[in-house]
Amino acid sequence: MTIRAILTDIEGTTSSISFVKDVLFPYARRALPRFVAARGKEPAVRKWLDAVATENGGMCDDRMVVEVLQGWIDEDRKHTALKALQGMIWADGYRSADFSAHIYPDAAAALRAWHGAGLPLYVYSSGSVPAQRLFFGHSDDGDLTSLFSGWFDTEIGGKRDADSYRRIAEAIGLAPSEIVFLSDVVEELDAARTAGMGTALIDRLQDYPQPRHGNATSGHARVESFSELTP
Numbered sequence: 001m002t003i004r005a006i007l008t009d010i011e012g013t014t015s016s017i018s019f020v021k022d023v024l025f026p027y028a029r030r031a032l033p034r035f036v037a038a039r040g041k042e043p044a045v046r047k048w049l050d051a052v053a054t055e056n057g058g059m060c061d062d063r064m065v066v067e068v069l070q071g072w073i074d075e076d077r078k079h080t081a082l083k084a085l086q087g088m089i090w091a092d093g094y095r096s097a098d099f100s101a102h103i104y105p106d107a108a109a110a111l112r113a114w115h116g117a118g119l120p121l122y123v124y125s126s127g128s129v130p131a132q133r134l135f136f137g138h139s140d141d142g143d144l145t146s147l148f149s150g151w152f153d154t155e156i157g158g159k160r161d162a163d164s165y166r167r168i169a170e171a172i173g174l175a176p177s178e179i180v181f182l183s184d185v186v187e188e189l190d191a192a193r194t195a196g197m198g199t200a201l202i203d204r205l206q207d208y209p210q211p212r213h214g215n216a217t218s219g220h221a222r223v224e225s226f227s228e229l230t231p
């Protein structure tokens with residue numbers, strides 16, 4: 001089957017886990033109380049704060065919601081409300097140039113080359129779509145947003161759920177078998193494969209010092225760098 005599109009994860013795939021865990025998450029954790037106090041009445045923010053409060057019994061005030069959200073950051077919960085709020089907070093960090101987003105040089109080079117060759121590229125990450133755009137808009141390799149034809153987050157469904165990949169293929173307008181999904185997480189690749197997509201496990205030694213071989217790859221093609229991929 002001819003490959004007509006690439007769908008890529010971000011954290012652990014195009015970019016290092018340590019950047020997300022050691023830079024982005026602590027920034028959001030620190031900024032949350034002030035962000036909620038300053039912008040908690042804006043409908044786009046209130047919607048997510050209320051969703052968190054409802055999920056926690058509905059009796060939470062904003063201080064308690066902040067504590068819940070900070071706990072979720074510590075646990076690395078991939079919760080849609082947390083991800084939406086983190087995206088809004090990171091906007092300030094990128095705008096004031098507190099940081100730029102890490103991208104592996106091999107990933108940036110391959111994404112540019114594939115785009116240049118006319119292969120459409122899409123993102124599917126637990127990070128919200130606005131956070132994804134910020135991420136690639138302020139990468140260590142400059143603004144890469146124009147390389148991508150579309151963006152998907154967990155509003156389309158969880159990354160370990162095969163139906164999410166079916167919905168993404170439908171949104172892109174291709175058969176799942178015409179799309180290859182790249183990720184560092186085997187359970188996400190399993191779901192994409194169940195939906196009929198091609199898959200590749202990106203096994204970054206910087207993030208996963210114990211290379212995954214044999215059963216640990218669950219039968220997915222395994223590479224350590226985008227430069228090994230030839231779609």
Ligand SMILES: CSCCC(=O)C(=O)COP(=O)(O)O
Pocket residue numbers: 009010011012020024078083086124125126127128131132135159
């Ligand atoms: C692009 S936003 C920062 C990353 C993030 O919050 C996240 O949860 C990334 O998860 P991924 O699905 O890209 O592994």
Ligand SMILES: [Mg+2]
Pocket residue numbers: 009010011012013183184185
């Ligand atoms: Mg990942």
